Amino acid sequence: MNQFKAAEWINARGKILLSAGVSALAALLFLSSPSRVQAVGAQPAGDADAGKVLFEKRCGGCHSLDTNKEGPALRHAYGGKAASVSTFKYSKALLSVGVTWDDASLDKWLTSTDSVAPENDMDFQVANATERSNIIRYLKTVAGK
Ligand code: HEC
Structure with a gap:
């Protein structure tokens, strides 16, 4: 029973780390994507x-x-x-x-x-x-x- 709980905990922790990793990667890809840079550049400043x-x-x-x-x-x-x-x-x-x-x-x-x-x-x-x-x-x- 204890062993199972430990495995479950490690598993849950792994999932959290994994999803944090995926979000970080997605954010990094988004920030560095050339289309985003272009979109910002094409957007004229001002109101x-x-x-x-x-x-x-x-x-x-x-x-x-x-x-x-x-x-x-x-x-x-x-x-x-x-x-x-x-x-x-x-x-x-x-x-x-x-x-x-x-x-x-x-x-x-x-x-x-x-x-x-x-x-x-x-x-x-x-x-x-x-x-x-x-x-x-x-x-x-x-x-x-
Ligand atoms: C006191 C009068 C006056 C005010 C106020 C003024 N202008 Fe002008 N503007 C002129 C005159 C006169 C010319 C022509 C300049 C020349 O022939 O040397 C001109 C020319 C321009 C030109 C060049 C136009 C062309 O056909 O090449 C632009 C652009 C311009 N003004 C924008 C503005 C903007 C924007 C504002 C407000 C923030 C403004 N002006 C306020 C008198 C004014």
Whole structure:
């Protein structure tokens, strides 16, 4: 009887260790799987809904999505070349910069427009990184990218 109990105990303990081992292995495989890394990389940072609110509040005085104001219409900015709204009169600085607007270049632009195109005409910046990424996510969404 005692021997049986001991065997049962060892057996149960083995099962616990085994299942812990399997979970650890599964977690390891999950963490190191390239598809997971890709999924995270493909997921644009930022919250588009929060970005919309910020856009309207901070950018809306000079920009709208579909009409030029003091600044150009921005619906097609994300994914396109800088200064490509043909009906807007850009600065020479932005016309000649040749940047494509993506997460990285827009982040730089919104941090300091002069760091992208010195002497451009947009005198505005967004100091908060989370706010920048939300706004960029919003611009990406409205562009259908
Ligand atoms: C005070 C007015 C003003 C504000 C506020 C402003 N912008 Fe601008 N923006 C401009 C002007 C003017 C230009 C054109 C710059 C040039 O020609 O050098 C511009 C250009 C841009 C461009 C480049 C567009 C293109 O066609 O290449 C982007 C992107 C942009 N603004 C995003 C924003 C965002 C996002 C905000 C809000 C966080 C914002 N701007 C706030 C005036 C403003």
